[in-house]
Amino acid sequence: MAGIMIPPPGMLSPTIDANCAICNAPPIPECPHEVESLALALDQAVTRWTRLAEIRQWAVDNAKNCVIRTFNQRREARYAKVLAFLETLPCYGIYVRYAGHPPITPQLLGEIQYHIRNANEAFKAGVNEDWRRSCMEYPGILDHFLGLVEVRFPVLEEVAVVAGYPGLGGAGVPEQKRVKTRRDSVNTGDLRKERRRSRGRTPPAGGEGHYRRG
Ligand SMILES: [Zn+2]
Structure with missing residues (x-):
């Protein structure tokens, strides 16, 4: 590699690179073990880090409440609209007053029952649509709440x-x-590039390559 001084045979190099911590292979060509082990160790450390679970719980709790509130508002508005429509029907008032047995002609009774049945079906379908629409908003709502979490790098x-x-x-x-x-620690691809340079500050990823999952 350009820039690396190759010492004459028999001389010590102060920056000699170490073998793979896992399989003891020479540093070049680079084997994947250290990068894989580090990625696994990071996954396990993140699992042990309870703050992440707290953040997830907080975001999902608030998102659920938000979706349910939105749905309730939509259902309320839809109910008011259906009710307002029914109240425009000529016999609806008397139908309600007589608890569904108004003293009107069978033809008028049939008509009002037909309208109520239709309104009921439309209301049910509308409520299903309101719920579906509200649930479809989860991704954006989760983004919103996660965006409110403050992360501070010391x-x-x-x-x-x-x-x-x-x-x-x-x-x-x-x-x-x-x-x-x-910044490099954001993904393992960059960890690979930084592996050799960051040696000495990044502890080798654990004991002999044995990592418990979960
Ligand atoms: Zn190796």
Whole structure:
């Protein structure tokens, strides 16, 4: 690779790269074990991190309430509209007053019953549509609530060094490199690229490649 000085035979190289932490293969060509193990360790760490479960629960609880409230409003509005229509029918008032047995001709009674039946069916279909429409809004509503969650990345210089992990904390880590590393940790593809460069600050991904799932 360009830029890497190859020391003369027999000389020590201060920046000699280590073998694969998992299978002990030479660093070049690069094998996939460290990247895979790190991705797995990250997945497991995220699973252990209870804040994520809390965020998910908070977002889904609020989204559900939001969808149910929206549905209730739509159903209410639809009911009012159907009721307003029925009240325009000439015999509806007397039909209600006499609890469905008004003293009117069988023909008028048949007509009002026909309209009520139709209105009922239309109302049911409309309510189903209201619910379907409300549920279709879940993706945007979840985005909305997740967007309200504040995520703060601490400044590494402020993080106390934890015993046993001398690589923690920001001492001696240049600002530019720190930011880059944080961004690179977004996906494993970038972890692969950064693997060798970040060695020494990123602890090897666990014991001999044995990782429990779940
Ligand atoms: Zn390997």
